[in-house]
Each structure stands twice: as C-alpha cells, then as structure tokens.
Amino acid sequence: MFAFIVRRLIGLVLVLFAISVMTFLIFFAIPGVDPARQLAGRNPDPTTIAAVRHQFGLDRPLPVRYALMMKRLFITRDLVSYGNQALQVVPAIKAATPVTFSLVFGAAVLWVVGSIVVGLVMVTFKGTFVDPLLMILALIGISMPVFWLGEVANLITQDRLHDTFLFSWVPPLGYVAFTSNPWQWFLHLIIPWITLSILYIGFYARVLRANLLEVQNEDYVRTARAKGLSPRRVLMKHMLRTSLITFVSLFGLDFGVLVGGGALLTEVVFGLPGVGLLTYHSLVALDLPVIMATVIYGAFFITIMSAVVDILYARLDPRIRPA
Amino acid sequence: MAEFAFEPEPEVHLAPGESVKEISGRSPWQIAGRRLVRNRLAIASLVLFLLVVVCSFLAPVYAHDIAHTDPFTSNVSGTTVVNGQRVNVIQQGGGSLGIGETPIGPTWHSNYFVGADNQGRDVMARVLYGGRASLTIGIASALICCLIALVLGLLAGFFHGWVDAVLSRFMDLIWAFPVYLLAISLATVLLTKNTGLKFGPIHLSASSLWLPTLIIGFVYVPYVYRPIRGQVLSVREKEYVEAAISQGASSLRLMFAEIMPNVISTVIVLLPLMIATTVLTEAALSFLGIGVQAPKASWGTVIDDGQNLLYTRPAVAIVPGIMIVLTVLSLNVLGDGVRDALDPRAKVRARE
Numbered sequence: 058m059f060a061f062i063v064r065r066l067i068g069l070v071l072v073l074f075a076i077s078v079m080t081f082l083i084f085f086a087i088p089g090v091d092p093a094r095q096l097a098g099r100n101p102d103p104t105t106i107a108a109v110r111h112q113f114g115l116d117r118p119l120p121v122r123y124a125l126m127m128k129r130l131f132i133t134r135d136l137v138s139y140g141n142q143a144l145q146v147v148p149a150i151k152a153a154t155p156v157t158f159s160l161v162f163g164a165a166v167l168w169v170v171g172s173i174v175v176g177l178v179m180v181t182f183k184g185t186f187v188d189p190l191l192m193i194l195a196l197i198g199i200s201m202p203v204f205w206l207g208e209v210a211n212l213i214t215q216d217r218l219h220d221t222f223l224f225s226w227v228p229p230l231g232y233v234a235f236t237s238n239p240w241q242w243f244l245h246l247i248i249p250w251i252t253l254s255i256l257y258i259g260f261y262a263r264v265l266r267a268n269l270l271e272v273q274n275e276d277y278v279r280t281a282r283a284k285g286l287s288p289r290r291v292l293m294k295h296m297l298r299t300s301l302i303t304f305v306s307l308f309g310l311d312f313g314v315l316v317g318g319g320a321l322l323t324e325v326v327f328g329l330p331g332v333g334l335l336t337y338h339s340l341v342a343l344d345l346p347v348i349m350a351t352v353i354y355g356a357f358f359i360t361i362m363s364a365v366v367d368i369l370y371a372r373l374d375p376r377i378r379p380a
Numbered sequence: 381m382a383e384f385a386f387e388p389e390p391e392v393h394l395a396p397g398e399s400v401k402e403i404s405g406r407s408p409w410q411i412a413g414r415r416l417v418r419n420r421l422a423i424a425s426l427v428l429f430l431l432v433v434v435c436s437f438l439a440p441v442y443a444h445d446i447a448h449t450d451p452f453t454s455n456v457s458g459t460t461v462v463n464g465q466r467v468n469v470i471q472q473g474g475g476s477l478g479i480g481e482t483p484i485g486p487t488w489h490s491n492y493f494v495g496a497d498n499q500g501r502d503v504m505a506r507v508l509y510g511g512r513a514s515l516t517i518g519i520a521s522a523l524i525c526c527l528i529a530l531v532l533g534l535l536a537g538f539f540h541g542w543v544d545a546v547l548s549r550f551m552d553l554i555w556a557f558p559v560y561l562l563a564i565s566l567a568t569v570l571l572t573k574n575t576g577l578k579f580g581p582i583h584l585s586a587s588s589l590w591l592p593t594l595i596i597g598f599v600y601v602p603y604v605y606r607p608i609r610g611q612v613l614s615v616r617e618k619e620y621v622e623a624a625i626s627q628g629a630s631s632l633r634l635m636f637a638e639i640m641p642n643v644i645s646t647v648i649v650l651l652p653l654m655i656a657t658t659v660l661t662e663a664a665l666s667f668l669g670i671g672v673q674a675p676k677a678s679w680g681t682v683i684d685d686g687q688n689l690l691y692t693r694p695a696v697a698i699v700p701g702i703m704i705v706l707t708v709l710s711l712n713v714l715g716d717g718v719r720d721a722l723d724p725r726a727k728v729r730a731r732e
Binding site: 072075076079080083084087196197199200201202204205206208209211212215216217314317318319321322325336337340341343345348349351352355356359360363 | 552553556557558559560561562564565566568569570656660663664667668669670680683686687690691694697698700701704705708709712713
C-alpha cells in the first residue's frame with residue numbers, strides 16, 4: 058500500500074509538471090496573441106512594444122520564460138495581471154476559492170441526496186409509470202445547458218415571480234461570505250445550488266439505477282431475500298451499499314472537475330465571484346497570466362483530487378491495488 | 381494462446397425479451413438494426429433530431445421567404461406590421477424605469493415571430509441560422525473527435541510498447557484538464573481578434589467555424605480514445621487476428637481490416653452521445669464569447685444576446701435554449717437506443 062501511494066505521488070508530480078508546461082505553451086508559444094502588444098496599450102509604436110517586451114522578459118527564450126513564470130506563480134507568488142498590474146494573481150485566486158467551494162459543496166450535497174432518492178424510487182417503482190417518467194426527467198436534466206437553466210431560474214426568481222410569496226425571499230444576485238453572515242450565504246446560494254445540481258442528479262440517478270438493477274440478480278441479494286429480510290432492508294443495506302462504489306469514484310472526479318473550474322458557467326450566470334468568474338473576466342480582458350493561473354489551478358486540483366480518489370479507492374477495495 | 385481447444389465466444393447477447401430465433405442467422409448489424417427500429421422511443425427521438433436539423437438547414441429559406449429579414453445586419457430603425465399597424469422594431473421605453481430602448485417582443489407573425497434582439501434582428505431567423513452553425517460544429521467536431529480517437533486507439537492498442545506509452549500519457553495529460561478550461565484556453569488564444577490559426581498554406585480566420593470545431597473535437601479525444609484502446613487490446617488477441625497474422629497480413633491490414641470492424645460499434649454507440657456533448661460545449665463556448673464569432677449566430681451566441689434582455693424580452697434567451705434541450709435530449713435518447721441495440725449489456729456513460 059505504501060509503495061502504491063509513493064508511486065501514485067511520483068506520477069502526480071510528473072503530471073503536474075506536464076500540465077504546467079502544456080498550459081504555458083498554449084498561452085505563450087502558440088503564435089497569434091502577442092502579450093507585449095497587449096501590455097503596451099492602444100496603438101503602441103514598435104519601440105514601446107520592444108521596451109515592454111524586454112521589461113516583462115518576453116524576449117527571453119521560452120524555457121527561461123517558463124521558469125520565470127512558474128517562479129512568480131509558485132515561489133514568490135507575485136505574478137501580476139497584464140491588464141491591471143495592481144491585481145496579484147495568486148491572492149485573487151485565493152480570495153475566489155471559498156466562493157467556488159461553497160457553490161460546489163452545497164450542490165454536491167443536493168445532488169448526492171437527490172440522486173440516491175431518485176435512483177431508489179426508480180428501482181422501487183420499476184414496472185410502473187413512475188420509472189420511465191423519472192428516467193425522462195433525468196434525461197431532460199442532463200440535456201439542459203447549465204447557463205441557460207440558470208438564466209431561466211433568474212428570470213423566474215428574480216423577476217417574473219419575485220414579487221409573489223414563492224420567491225420573495227430570493228436575494229439579488231451576488232455572494233455573501235459564510236463568515237460574515239451564514240444565513241445570507243445560504244439564501245444567496247440556494248438557487249445556484251439547485252441549478253448546478255440538477256444535471257448531476259439526473260446523471261447520478263441513472264448510473265445508480267443501472268447499478269442497482271445489475272446487482273439485484275447477484276447471489277448475495279438472493280441470499281438476503283431468502284433468509285427473509287424485508288425488501289427495504291435488502292435494497293438499502295445490501296444493494297445500495299455495493300452500488301455506491303462506482304458512485305463514490307464518479308463523485309470524487311466530478312467534484313474535482315467542478316471545483317477546478319467546471320462551475321464557471323454557473324458562477325458567470327449567478328454573478329458569484331469564484332474562480333470561474335475570475336477566469337471569465339480575464340477571458341473577456343484577454344488577460345493571459347490570470348487565465349493561465351486559473352487553468353493551472355483547476356488542472357492541479359483535478360489531478361490531485363483524482364490521485365486522492367485512487368488512493369482512497371485502493372484503501373477501500375484491495376482488488377484494484379496493482380501489485 | 382498456445383491452446384487449441386478453442387471455444388467460440390458468444391459475440392452476440394440477447395436483448396431482454398428477445399428469442400434466439402429472432403437473431404439466429406443474422407449479422408450483428410442486422411440484429412442491431414432490427415432492435416433499433418423496434419425501439420419506438422429511439423426512433424421518435426431520431427425523427428425529432430432530424431426535424432431540428434432540417435429546420436435549421438432551411439434557415440435561409442425561412443429568413444428570405446417567410447420572415448423576409450436579413451438576420452445578420454442590424455435593423456435598429458426598422459418597422460414591422462402587427463395587427464395591421466406599423467410599429468417600430470426598437471421601441472422607446474419599456475425598461476424597468478421606462479427609459480431606454482426595448483426591442484419588439486413576439487409578434488407571432490411570420491416577421492419577428494418571437495421578437496427582435498438588441499439590434500433589431502429577427503430572433504427566430506437567427507435561432508435557425510444559429511442551429512445550422514451549432515449543429516454543423518457539433519456533428520463535425522464529434523466526427524473529427526471519434527476519427528482521431530479511433531486511429532490513435534488502433535495505433536496504441538495494436539503496437540503496444542512505446543507508441544502506446546506516449547499516446548496514453550498524452551491523453552492522460554489532456555484528460556487532466558477540465559474540458560471547459562482547456563477549450564477556453566485554446567479558444568482564447570486562437571480566436572483573438574484578427575488572428576487565427578496558420579498552418580503553412582492553411583489559414584483559418586478567427587471567424588471560421590472550423591476553429592471551434594477543431595478545438596471542441598480535440599478536447600474530447602481522450603474520452604473516446606480510452607474505451608477504444610482498451611477494446612483494441614482485447615480484440616488483437618482474438619483467434620481471427622492470429623489467423624490473419626499467420627497468413628502474413630500487414631500491420632495496416634490487421635488494424636483496419638481485422639480489428640477496426642470489431643471496435644467500430646463502440647464508436648457508433650458513442651457518436652450520438654458525443655454530438656450531444658459537443659453541441660452543449662459549443663453553446664457554452666459561444667455563450668462565453670469564444671465560440672462562434674459575431675455577426676455569425678449560434679444557439680450559444682443568441683442566448684448570450686438574450687442575457688441583457690432577460691427580464692424584458694425573455695424569449696430571446698429561452699427559444700435557443702429550448703432548441704438545445706430538444707437536440708441534446710433527442711440525441712441522448714437515441715444514444716441509449718443505439719447502445720441497447722448494439723450491446724444490450726454495455727454500460728456507456730451518457731455525458732462525460
């Protein structure tokens with residue numbers, strides 16, 4: 058087990074290095090955008106561009122620029138935005154992280170609970186109209202673009218039905234930190250949570266249903282039935298527990314992807330100042346260092362998360378521990 | 381593989397409620413075709429998808445002969461006829477404070493059927509044109525993605541060794557990026573104004589639909605590559621491949637004539653689900669302003685146009701979204717049907 062963890066961690070470091078190189082190359086080696094031209098302001102003359110290029114080290118060879126960039130990103134942590142040189146990239150990402158975590162964490166709670174309930178209901182009512190109905194609803198859930206769903210949610214809760222008793226409690230778009238006012242934090246996030254979780258409820262409920270139907274013919278389920286356990290106990294204690302293994306590994310990866318930047322569209326639509334919104338703003342301003350930093354942050358988070366999932370998984374299930 | 385006591389594996393599995401008689405003597409494709417045709421839900425969704433495609437590709441006819449508008453030039457001072465009265469397309473006032481300008485809402489007539497956008501352009505015509513772009517990008521990028529993944533998967537699975545190691549590590553690297561962030565990074569760099577992509581004689585301008593198509597096709601390659609590589613690894617150990625090797629077949633022949641026909645069904649199962657995914661990705665990128673570039677329209681750009689008009693003219697954002705939902709939903713149902721028809725036991729993740 059220890060050797061497995063060490064091997065996984067060495068692999069992790071190599072992948073992280075490769076990710077940083079690839080991201081750097083995407084932003085600074087593909088011809089097209091000239092960061093110096095962008096930094097130099099509107100209609101710069103060639104001498105200004107050359108001066109800016111030198112000032113930011115853009116005339117150095119690529120490996121040197123890569124090393125400088127990573128040094129400023131990870132060691133001195135003083136990488137500044139090209140668009141607004143008062144904006145330090147690392148503190149900006151640090152400030153945005155709790156927002157993204159709040160959004161994804163709440164949505165994750167909703168989607169885990171919601172999809173287990175929906176999946177169990179589908180299997181319990183298999184053969185009646187409830188199962189296909191929920192199947193179609195789940196499919197509709199995974200077919201909606203999340204930013205569109207968010208806009209529809211805004212339209213209903215912020216405007217059309219805002220003055221009725223249904224949604225008069227919905228605060229205006231934005232974010233309130235948990236530390237400053239937990240109740241407002243909750244109120245501001247509840248609509249984004251629901252919006253983000255609908256897709257995953259649909260998806261996870263389908264996966265869970267398929268897994269449950271698969272295990273219902275297993276020997277241990279038949280044994281449990283044969284020894285006279287109630288159907289509910291068989292479903293909850295025997296079938297659900299084994300079905301949750303796939304569920305858990307999917308969850309780890311999806312959670313990682315969302316915190317790592319996948320929640321960008323939800324953050325944009327609801328105006329939540331998380332890492333995704335930071336990426337979006339720097340995207341609009343074409344602010345390469347910030348986008349590069351957020352992409353590296355996201356990819357790092359996902360890679361670390363999937364390593365954690367692997368290790369936990371190997372801990373839970375010795376069969377997948379490679380020799 | 382030294383044993384000669386060889387037992388043919390059952391290559392075809394029965395679908396629930398299917399008798400052996402129904403499938404005996406038929407090729408796997410015939411069996412799958414029959415199963416698909418019998419799946420009424422799948423056929424209905426195929427019809428729905430084709431309907432969306434046909435409507436979208438008739439966009440020029442709609443714009444020219446029915447709506448009589450040009451959905452690509454702004455028409456801020458234009459007028460249209462509603463209930464026999466001539467009204468301005470962009471009306472004064474109407475905002476929350478009664479100031480500003482508001483485009484006309486749904487007229488439910490041929491002209492401005494669901495209203496106009498900020499620039500006085502006919503939204504319905506733009507949605508149809510947008511559908512043409514979105515579907516073209518979605519289908520083309522899914523095809524490109526599956527083609528690249530198929531070739532790479534064949535190479536990696538067939539040659540093992542360093543080819544497999546290099547390709548698989550590279551795919552792991554792409555896999556490590558969040559799909560949207562990788563697409564955003566590439567699109568930001570490649571779609572910046574006035575640049576584009578130059579590869580020797582090939583020049584793709586930033587407004588070309590090829591750029592988003594290639595970007596979206598590229599970022600999803602690992603998701604198709606992995607299952608294909610795994611299948612190639614197992615198929616290449618089968619007896620018929622050994623038989624072909626003993627006959628002196630070349631590597632190319634082995635890969636494309638012996639192995640490929642046996643992994644192609646995986647690609648076919650994944651294709652509708654991939655198109656559903658790429659259509660959603662295109663919409664997201666265009667919504668963020670880094671997909672299809674103005675004045676061209678796609679479903680994502682029309683939703684983006686509608687964002688500012690959300691509370692006054694919600695139809696602008698809602699209509700293209702409904703088109704996306706119909707398209708993606710029909711593809712997901714169709715994908716499920718194709719999977720059940722080709723391999724009743726398979727578990728392929730829809731989405732992801």
